[in-house]
Amino acid sequence: MSLTTACSENNPISDDPPGETTPGGGEDGGNQGEPGDVEGGNGRYLVLYCSRSGNTERMAQTIQSALDCDMIEVVPETPYEDDYNSMLERAQSELAAIREGTYPSVTTTVESFEDYEIVFVGYPIWYGSMATPMQSFLHSHAELLSGKEIALFASSGSSGITTSVNEARALLPDAVFTESLLLTSSTLGDMESRIPAWLSELGAGREGNEESDITSNSIRLTLDNGTAFTATLVENSSTQALKELLAAGDLTIEMSDYANMEKVGPIGTTLPRNDERITTSAGDLILYQGNSFVIYYAPNTYNFTRLGRIDNVSEDELRAALGEGDVTVTLSLNE
Numbered sequence: 631m632s633l634t635t636a637c638s639e640n641n642p643i644s645d646d647p648p649g650e651t652t653p654g655g656g657e658d659g660g661n662q663g664e665p666g667d668v669e670g671g672n673g674r675y676l677v678l679y680c681s682r683s684g685n686t687e688r689m690a691q692t693i694q695s696a697l698d699c700d701m702i703e704v705v706p707e708t709p710y711e712d713d714y715n716s717m718l719e720r721a722q723s724e725l726a727a728i729r730e731g732t733y734p735s736v737t738t739t740v741e742s743f744e745d746y747e748i749v750f751v752g753y754p755i756w757y758g759s760m761a762t763p764m765q766s767f768l769h770s771h772a773e774l775l776s777g778k779e780i781a782l783f784a785s786s787g788s789s790g791i792t793t794s795v796n797e798a799r800a801l802l803p804d805a806v807f808t809e810s811l812l813l814t815s816s817t818l819g820d821m822e823s824r825i826p827a828w829l830s831e832l833g834a835g836r837e838g839n840e841e842s843d844i845t846s847n848s849i850r851l852t853l854d855n856g857t858a859f860t861a862t863l864v865e866n867s868s869t870q871a872l873k874e875l876l877a878a879g880d881l882t883i884e885m886s887d888y889a890n891m892e893k894v895g896p897i898g899t900t901l902p903r904n905d906e907r908i909t910t911s912a913g914d915l916i917l918y919q920g921n922s923f924v925i926y927y928a929p930n931t932y933n934f935t936r937l938g939r940i941d942n943v944s945e946d947e948l949r950a951a952l953g954e955g956d957v958t959v960t961l962s963l964n965e
């Protein structure tokens with residue numbers, strides 16, 4: 631991966647001057663020994679962030695106050711350079727060092743993430759990459775973050791988030807990544823609407839503790855011919871969002887046959903994805919591309935999200951019930 635993309639090596643981000651906005655009147659612009667840590671009442675979520683000039687910090691604060699959750703600032707051991715060009719030079723050499731396996735020190739450590747359902751990880755984009763303090767933090771906490779659901783958010787002048795998402799995936803190979811959020815200098819102003827929309831896509835909310843009142847993991851699938859199945863859902867943010875959707879009312883999905891191995895139909899909204907490589911078997915319920923509900927009756931190997939499985943059903947029984955063509959399926963919560 632090269633440091634620079636379309637821009638020149640000497641002034642790689644000439645089109646992308648970093649915002650210098652500091653929230654709260656600039657009192658904490660220095661990030662030295664005064665991390666922006668906050669303890670929130672909603673223990674299901676944690677916001678981790680690093681930020682040199684305040685943009686990512688504002689995103690972190692917006693998420694924190696929307697969720698009323700804990701927030702921890704990841705602070706580099708050597709304070710950020712005030713001088714922009716010095717910061718550019720330093721970032722380049724730190725990114726080069728990371729590629730050689732040497733991570734610049736950060737002063738922040740977290741002992742356990744056990745209590746958190748989703749860990750939000752925010753950082754500015756530096757030379758197309760995740761800013762080095764957060765790379766260091768993730769590197770040194772990879773084991774503790776294993777199996778955790780990670781929601782990445784970033785700010786940039788205009789660069790995309792994809793390179794940094796790949797870096798995060800490489801740093802945390804055993805974590806589960808949800809949909810990420812990037813705000814650039816032209817969309818940072820929309821933060822107040824973009825962040826709540828993203829949080830609701832992830833199924834994360836202030837009243838999250840109440841939402842977990844839906845303790846049942848069982849749903850009912852009723853076909854238009856009257857046949858009904860029960861299914862047991864797995865636990866992830868996708869099924870949590872699905873259950874919340876069903877708590878608001880039954881969901882009817884027009885499904886059609888695909889490749890004689892599945893019925894697939896639109897959910898009508900987007901649920902958070904927890905995609906992984908899965909080989910399906912009869913009865914598997916799958917979320918495809920975040921917005922399609924799939925019932926499998928034959929094997930298929932693909933990257934998608936497991937939602938659950940129809941209880942005690944064989945391929946033959948499913949094929950007989952679902953038929954060869956279109957079918958309408960109504961999903962409801964099984965109290």
Ligand SMILES: Cc1cc2nc3c(=O)[nH]c(=O)nc-3n(C[C@H](O)[C@H](O)[C@H](O)COP(=O)(O)O)c2cc1C
Nearest residue numbers: 648649681682683684685686754757758787788789
């Ligand atoms: C060292 C450095 C490198 C940067 N590299 C890029 C870049 O490659 N692409 C981009 O769009 N913006 C780049 N920027 C701009 C920042 O990503 C952007 O201003 C971001 O919002 C800063 O976040 P912060 O205020 O939380 O530090 C860079 C800024 C710095 C300081």
